Amino acid sequence: MQDSAVERARNAGKRLFHFHGGLRLHHHKQASCQVAVQSVAIPPRLYIPLMQHAGPEATPLVGTGAHVLKGEPVARFNEPSIGYVHAPTSGTIAAIARQAITHPSGLEGLCVVLKPDGLDRWTRLQPMEHWQSADPELIRQRLCESGIVGLGGAVFPTSRKVEEARNFGIHTLILNGAECEPYISCDEMLMREQPDKVVLGALILQKAVAAEQVIIAIEDQMEEVFSALQAAISNADCTHMRLVKVRTIYPEGGEKQLIQVLTGLEIPAGCRPPELGLLCQNVATAAAVAEAVTEGKPLVQRIVTVTGNGVKRPHNLLALIGTPISTLVDACGGYTHDAARLVLGGPLMGYALASDQNPVIKAANCILVLSNRDIQSDQAEMPCIRCGECARVCPALLLPQTLNWQIRNDLLDDASDSGLGECIECGCCDYVCPSHIPLAEWFRFGKSEHQLLAMERSQSNLARDRYLAREARLEQLKQDRERRLGEKKQALRDRTSVTGGTMGQGPA
Amino acid sequence: MNRKFTTGAAPHLPPISTVGEVMRQVLYALCPGVIAYTWFFGTGILLQILLATGFALLFETLMLKLRQQPVALFLNDWSAVVTAVLFALCLPPLAPWWIACVGMFFAIVMAKHLYGGLGHNVFNPAMVGYAVVLISFPQAMTQWLPPISIAPTDIGFLDGLWAILSGQPPAGMTWDAITRATPLDTIRTSVASGQTIAEARQLQTFGDLGGRGWEWIANGFAAGGIWLMWRRVISWQVPTAMIGSVIVLGLAGYLLDPGSNPSPLEHVFSGAIVLGAFFIATDPVSGCTSPRGRLIFGAGVGILTLMIRRWGAYPDGVAFAVLVMNMAAPLIDRYTRPRIYGG
The missing domain is CATH 1.10.1060 (Fumarate Reductase Iron-sulfur Protein; Chain B, domain 2)
Known part of the structure; x- marks a missing residue:
């Protein structure tokens, strides 16, 4: 990589650029942003897919009938840098069986079926008390063990991304809060409600990859987010962190597009952002990193936007991984009479699901229920x-x-x-x-x-x-x-x- | 509760446009020009549009049935109507009815459906139809009328209808008495006979910028075309490059020899330059698709048109220029591929 390009990348966010094309879309976000994020009650069964991201399924570590505590590993991936699948709550393993998993292919996959005991008892948590002075490698290992993956939708294991970033040498960490796809508002709600956790996660990631500076990119229409994050940044007293507002245009939140907007650079064909000294992480991933490191909690839940004309009361919900989608829809008052399509993700890149029995997975940022009027598929x-x-x-x-x-x-x-x-x-x-x-x-x-x-x-x-x-x-x-x-x-x-x-x- | 849903591919959003909508917008954009045409040259052109549209829909339906395609779906795309209107706008207002029939046969049957129908035609169907009738029926295709304001006799709607249906001049008139050479034709014959352009321009056929009446039709088409650009139905590249190349090349010729070359404005405001730039060369199917390709395509049409006007056998050359550039379009597209992200 040319040094001049790396140098330009170092000035990321000081001036904003444009990317080619894109769309200005009606963003439909208001519906789900009106009320605070609410937790979904623990359902009678949780279905935890052993395939979480690209690559083979994890191998179960527990047998049917075993009792597990919340956050205990129930399966491990064979590749060492990926880590574990954790029990989202305490309970008994009811079965390990093939179930419909939430995947674009619509195929079945191996799932751990957990029968919650209702106590929601955590396993013994081991927070890293002194992460500021810890070896970055220990932080990376913690991310790996905690099952942290990119929560923006790509679910790429974060520990791997950190490892790759360390190999190339990173100067700038970019936190992606430009949630550009219509309807989705889970990141916006997270940044509004837990800005300190996002900033803390950013600091931990910065430490893990030894970045000189952090840029948090949000959309220019997220006014509340801006003031919340600004306050959190000044509370944390970090001088190397900047908040940048980018235009609200789809797909500005795409990794390549966001980098182009912040630096004016295109990632050369066949290259990856770390080669320019850049690392992109989603804001929700940063919050999960903060929990994993400072509280010792693995990734067992996430905020999911449940919205669209097909649900009665659009909401952002905090749901355990493995909760059936129907439980989330019920928590939003159920379907309206014209619900016609169930989409995991946003209207542009999400995929349609055939059944609402599919479980919430780590990639599930949005459950979008659309009416026929919304899709006009005829x-x-x-x-x-x-x-x-x-x-x-x-x-x-x-x-x-x-x-x-x-x-x-x-x-x-x-x-x-x-x-x-x-x-x-x-x-x-x-x-x-x-x-x-x-x-x-x-x-x-x-x-x-x-x-x-x-x-x-x-x-x-x-x-x-x-x-x-x-x-x-x-x-x-x-x-x-x-x-x-x-x-x-x-x-x-x-x-x-x-x-x-x-x-x-x-x-x- | 276990609810099943039908699935479908992303994006899960209602479409923002249809082919029919694109074509209808082109038709709306043609209205100012057609109104100006009717104002200056009478109602004959409206009859030609109706005739051509009728034949176009007839041939379109027959071919769709023959090709076992859904008739209603494709008639609803309005593409045959656009072809018909563009073709009719190239005809002398009192051309006999079978001109439209032959032209539409070649446009819809030969140039469009035999190549695979909508989206697959290599050549602009309207221009194929026009070129065929222009070459085959030179006499009928040169019976142009003068603007009403300087016409020796008044030809009413019924007179026009009679002339079109019978192929005969209106009762009590002769073709020689009612027709007049077009401005471009006049320039061509006067230059050939040794007159200068300035002398020819003394004739009543000429207005302020181009041909009398014709310049206002061009203004009407330009207004519609600019609206289409604003609506982003057509790209800016083709009209800009085509009119730009006509002005640059026209200016060069005019400065070199003002006696035998019209001024660039006369070029632009006479004949089919403006109609061609906004409505014919912009046909996406038979033109280029890359932005740079569209610039080359437009410039090519402009340059070829002026070359045909200057040295060719026809007074105007937009149709032939478009057809020649249609042949070159795939090659131009191949060499003007945009740079890919990160490349």
């Missing part, structure tokens, strides 16, 4: 008229219509050359398309197909290499044999001529 798809609106709004500067054509015609390599990999699946192109082509869906499909193709190719390359190596080995053996044979013949011939000579000379 609009027929028309051919592309190449109007170019999609390219105008694309934050990755792609030509979505070209990608669409390439993917549909199975030209996956061409699509990859046209930048399919840079697509952040924000859905802007899809939303503005007058022909109602499901572009984002095609791009998700194209990406997975191309990945599959690459895998098949590397397998067939491997097979070919193996075959060629075998051929070469056989050829080598053959040549060796022939050489040896030749040598032997030669040696024999030599001996014959020698002995022949002697013979000739002998008796005569």
Whole structure:
């Protein structure tokens, strides 16, 4: 990475820049922001998926019938830097069974089914009293053991991100509070109600990655958040922390877009933010970090926005991981008569769920229930008229219509050359398309197909290499044999001529 | 309680626009120009628009049925109507009815549906239809009327209807008596016969900027076009590049030889430059899609139009320029791909 780019990145937030495209959307956030965050009652059963993020499922550590305390590990991931899955409350393990998990695929996965005892008794907590003076590696280990993941939606293990950041050397930690997708307000409520915890988490993360400064980015419409955080920052007396307001435009809260807005830099293709000396973390992740380090509490709950025209009283709820979504909807007064679609996440990037029995997962920032009027999914798809609106709004500067054509015609390599990999699946192109082509869906499909193709190719390359190596080995053996044979013949011939000579000379 | 939901792909938001809406906005934007046209040249043009639209819808329906496509869905996209209106605006107001029929056949059947229908046509359908009738029926396609204010006889609505349906001049009149060369044609023939442009401009056919009447039609189209740009139905690149290149090249020619080259303003306000810049070269399907590609496309249409006007066999050249650039569009798009994020 060029030093000049790193230097520019160091000035992050001093001046604001623009990213290409994007959408100004009606943000629908007011509905769920009116009242304080409320806790959801513990449901009769919790379903804790053992697949929490990309990668394989965790291995259960407890058997059916075992009693666990709140915060006790119930499963562990086989990769050491990821950590554990914890019991969200105290109770008995009722089963470990395959259940519908909350995942875009709609497939089933292994879940620990917990029958709460209603006491909600914590396991023995071990706060890090002196984290300020602790070894950063110990902090990272704590994040790993506490199951902290990115709560902005990507659920990437935070300890891994911290590790990677430390390897590259970070100067600026960016806390992402620019919750740009419509309807979602869980981060806004968190920052309003617990600004001190967010700031504390930021300080701990700063310590863990040895960053020189911290920038907390929020949207310019979050007035209450601004004053709350400002007060928290001055309370904490941290001079290296700045609060920056960014425009309210979708998808400004995307990692790449936020970095572009704060620094004017694009992350070069194939690179990651730490290479510019930057680390992005979501504000809710920071709050979870603060709890894990200063209170010793693993990540067992999160704030979930439950909103949309399909629920009676939109709210932000504090829910245990594993709580069925129906419990949350009930806590919001239930469905309205025209509830038609259940979405996990926001309206642009969220995925539709087939059933409200799916559990709340760490990535569940929003449960959005929409009416038919909100989605109008009956609009027929028309051919592309190449109007170019999609390219105008694309934050990755792609030509979505070209990608669409390439993917549909199975030209996956061409699509990859046209930048399919840079697509952040924000859905802007899809939303503005007058022909109602499901572009984002095609791009998700194209990406997975191309990945599959690459895998098949590397397998067939491997097979070919193996075959060629075998051929070469056989050829080598053959040549060796022939050489040896030749040598032997030669040696024999030599001996014959020698002995022949002697013979000739002998008796005569 | 266990409630099931139907799923669907994100984004879960109502669409903000439809193809039909885009096309209808183009039609609204054409209104000021059409009103000016009717004001200066009579109601003949309205009859041509009706005729062309009728034939367009007829051929569109037949082809959709033949191709086993949902008829109602595609008729509702209004694209055939846009094609018909743009085609009709290129016709002499009293052209016989079968011109519209032949033109729409080539536009809708040949140029559009045989290439795969909406979104798949390589060439601008309206311009294909126009080029076919212009080449095939030169006589009928040159029977232009003078503006009403300087016309020797008054041709009423019924006279016009009769002329269009019968192919004969209105009762008691001859074509020679009622038709007049267009301003561009006049310039062309006077320059060919050794007159200077300034001399030709003394004729009544000319107004302040371009042809009398024509300049106001151009203003009407420009007003509609700017509205379309503001509504972001069309991009700014194509009209700007096309009109810009006409002005730059026209100015160069005018400064070199004002006797045989019209001034850039005369170029812009005569013939089909403004209509072409805002409504024809901006057709997204047959044009370029990348922003830089659109600049090249627009400039190409402008330059080719002036070259045809100056050296070609036709007084105006927008249609041919657009068709030639349509052929080049995929190549231009290929070489003007925008930089990808992080690249």
